[in-house]
Amino acid sequence: MNWLVHLNTTYEQNTDQIGKFEKKRNGSEYALIPVSHTTQSAHIEVNLDGKGGFVSAKVVDKSDAGTIIPCTEASASRTSAPVPHPLFDKLVYVAGDYAQYCDPPKGTPHEDYIEQLRSWCESAAAHPKVQAVYQYLAAGTLMTDLIRAKVLKVDDENRLIEKWTPAMEVKYGEKPELFKVIASDQSASFVRFAVQVPGEPEDRLWRDSSVQQAFIQFYELKLTEIDTCYVTGEQLPYADKHASRIRNSADKSKLISANDTSGFTFRGRFRTSRDAAAVSYEVSQKAHNALKWLIDRQGYTIDGKVFLVWGTEQLDVPDLFADSFTLYQDQDSEQSDGDRTRKEFANQIRKAIGGYRYSGDYKSNVIIMILDAATPGRMSIVYYRDMNKELFLDRLEAWHETCCWRHTHKKDENNQTVTFFGAPATKDIALAAYGSRANDKVVKGLIERMLPSIIDARKIPIDIVRSAISRASNPVGMDEWEWEKTLGIACALVSKTYEKGGFTVTLDTQCTDRSYLFGRMLAIADVLERRALSKTEEKRATNAIRYMNAFAQRPGRTWTTIQASIQPYQARLGTEAGYYNRLLDEVGSQLKVEDFTDKSLSGLYLLGFYSQRYDLYTSKKQKEEASDQENTDHEEGEM
Known part of the structure; x- marks a missing residue:
């Protein structure tokens, strides 16, 4: 009955909003x-x-x-x-x-x-x-x-x-x-x-509060059957039937229903439905109306499944399923361009989430509820969690700080590319793992499975990580922007999976992991060939990109093919290729002889690939500025 208690309380705390219409993003209106x-x-x-x-x-x-x-x-x-x-x-x-x-x-x-x-x-x-x-x-x-x-x-x-x-x-x-x-x-x-x-x-009767109050008074006189309400513990008029139209005005599914007196809904266990649970008419009405309002106000619906998060004292909480970019936008924080230090990013996340914290509210909780209907007439609460608000904010903050990477998305109003540093949205994780054509059933299932990883700090399900790695390793079948987005999300998931390794976008030249080093070599080959192609304004996938999937499965044999393929481009660059050749030799020398085999690579190769490529495309000036910022942050931390 906890969910009814919290919804009933939410209704009573927001009585000033009754009948006040607000607009959704699609232009339609809703009200408590x-x-x-x-x-x-x-x-x-x-x-x-x-x-x-x-x-x-x-x-x-x-x-x-x-x-x-x-x-x-x-x-x-x-x-x-x-x-x-x-x-x-x-x-x-x-x-x-x-x-x-x-x-x-x-x-x-x-x-x-x-x-x-x-x-x-x-x-x-x-x-x-x-x-x-x-x-x-x-x-x-x-x-x-x-x-x-x-x-x-x-x-x-x-x-x-x-x-x-x-x-x-x-x-x-x-x-x-x-x-x-x-x-x-x-x-x-x-x-x-x-x-x-x-x-x-x-003149609109559906918005006239005096007409609404008149009917409430009229109908109260007709409610004469009294019973003990399991929610309030008081003797109140009993609700024989409960509300439908919870998710939308055409929704016939109910959360509470016991109208099957001739079947086996409760026969054999209870004589009447009231023996199972009795809810008063007033509580049922308030709780269901509050639920409808919250779904319209801040719920997220996909394929009929509703994901809803709200605070018991302060309704607005950070969007549990959004990416860090949306979190910045919601708090009007200064955007990160993705090229800043991890320290600066962490401060920005704390600032955004800190806007939802306030002193003296030690008893406030956050309710996480997922609703779905298996049939047109019956709805169930498939997930329910009541947790302390401070714990919720701490877990969300940790998620955005640990499952973080540099992301490139098409997100603004003009469909322009936006780069940000942080955690990906759960829906984007689903599309990265299963493709843009994944049906809504797959997406809503993944979003639900990701919840424990966000609010309970559990590991991300390994099959999701592997699916994202597999798609990021197949860039040829995607548009460039889609692959860049998928690559960033896959790197974030791998970084979270190997959290103890402390991997960041910044290149780790001291890492001697086999997969990480092979990824660095692939990135060097990609940048080398791309630089050569840019001189003749050729726009096509490099050999490193074309062989990426095969490289992840059989790195030893495939690297021999890639190395042979880039030789003409090394000759085309002339002396400019010297830096890349020396870098290839430097990275290759860190590989042990027994590591140069066809054993498949782990997801860490994507981190090595991304970080090495990003390092090569970052100017010397930007690196110096980042280094100075890191030193400043370190000094401030010691003071």
């Missing part, structure tokens, strides 16, 4: 929903006057379709059964003249809707704007008015058109706006209402 309400995408908006007279109607744009609607326990959980929402609903419920233009519905949906609305309007919690809607809908002219307003389209037989085809366009003209926003036929349109009252600042 009041109790006894849910969300639905509306297709049609009807404007009435204060006396219930029809004023106008329009098709709702997709970006503005999000609507907070009053709901009952039964209507929030409805599937195929005709259970009306109290105020806003589909045409089959709200339109009294539905049967004039469509096939008659099963049951009595409109009569049930009108009876429920009348009950609200005659109660002590009646609202004048809701009464105006009731007066209008009781007349039964909604669809006729919508057809006259050219919101709905009928055919020659005065029947609602189910599907818009090219033949319809030839016959009736331009495609109606409603068909552009609805996936099914017009009869499934969801309708919301606005009531224009002089002097009232808000």
Whole structure:
């Protein structure tokens, strides 16, 4: 029940945000929903006057379709059964003249809707704007008015058109706006209402807090069945059914469900579902609404799986799945150009994460939750972690400092190359390990598997590291920018795997590891040939790059081939090749005779390759500046 406790607390701590709409990156809106309400995408908006007279109607744009609607326990959980929402609903419920233009519905949906609305309007919690809607809908002219307003389209037989085809366009003209926003036929349109009252600042009923409070008061009178709530320990009205639409307005999956009284959901263990657990209506509503809000606000969804992280006291926490570049951006920190010292990078990471720390908050926790649905109706919490906030920040800081390398990505608005120093994003790790065409199921599985490595300081699963090394060793099949990105990520994973070795981007000339030395030799051959090709402006892969995969598998035999291949380029460079030749001899002399075999190389060869190549492309001036900075950092540390 911990997750319900934390979500209920989060709701109560953010009551000032109830009903306040915010925009997502895609332009759609979301808000913290009041109790006894849910969300639905509306297709049609009807404007009435204060006396219930029809004023106008329009098709709702997709970006503005999000609507907070009053709901009952039964209507929030409805599937195929005709259970009306109290105020806003589909045409089959709200339109009294539905049967004039469509096939008659099963049951009595409109009569049930009108009876429920009348009950609200005659109660002590009646609202004048809701009464105006009731007066209008009781007349039964909604669809006729919508057809006259050219919101709905009928055919020659005065029947609602189910599907818009090219033949319809030839016959009736331009495609109606409603068909552009609805996936099914017009009869499934969801309708919301606005009531224009002089002097009232808000005519949109789905955003009018007084209408929302009126329904909450009305519905509370109907909740009479009391039981002990397992979350609060108090005697409160019991929730018989729990909310759906958790991930989005079309989501039918539930986290809590026990409606199968004839199957084997709880038979044999409990007499009723309450014997297993009883959750009060208020707690269920608050917890589920808080969860929906948090998912919209800061959740990350891929292929239906939701990754959510939030703080119990301070909602915003560093993005657990982002790279270091995003962390800098979120904190408006000065960007690193990737050519700075490790000390400077560590200070930058601490500064970015330090922005989320504050004194006196010793009891604050961070909740990590992953949700997924195996079937359309059932959702589960596949991962749940409640950890101290300071420990969370310490582990995240350690991750960014230890799984770090120099990265080259296409990340800015103009699709330009951005270079930064730090840890890669988990999604980028998945694409580096399995390719840009990896399906979402593979990606979401890897992201979940990476969690223990980030927040528990465990080793990265070795199969992920090996996959990244394998792809980084095959540059020929990728664009140059994609390979550079994959290479940087693979180096970060290898560096983290061999963390005790203390490998950095800076070249380690004292390292005598066989794989590292072979990687250095490959980099020297690559730079030598590339320099020769640049003189004739040839743009193609070097022999070192072409043979990279074979070199990683059989370094002894392949190096002989590469060395023979670069001889023409050594001759083309003339005296300029002397430096590279001496460097090759220097690195090669560090290899022992028994090391020069065809035994495959470990991932350390990528670190040697990257560091040697980066060292050769870095100017002498830049190296001196970096060295001076390191000396300054060392002196400051001693003071």
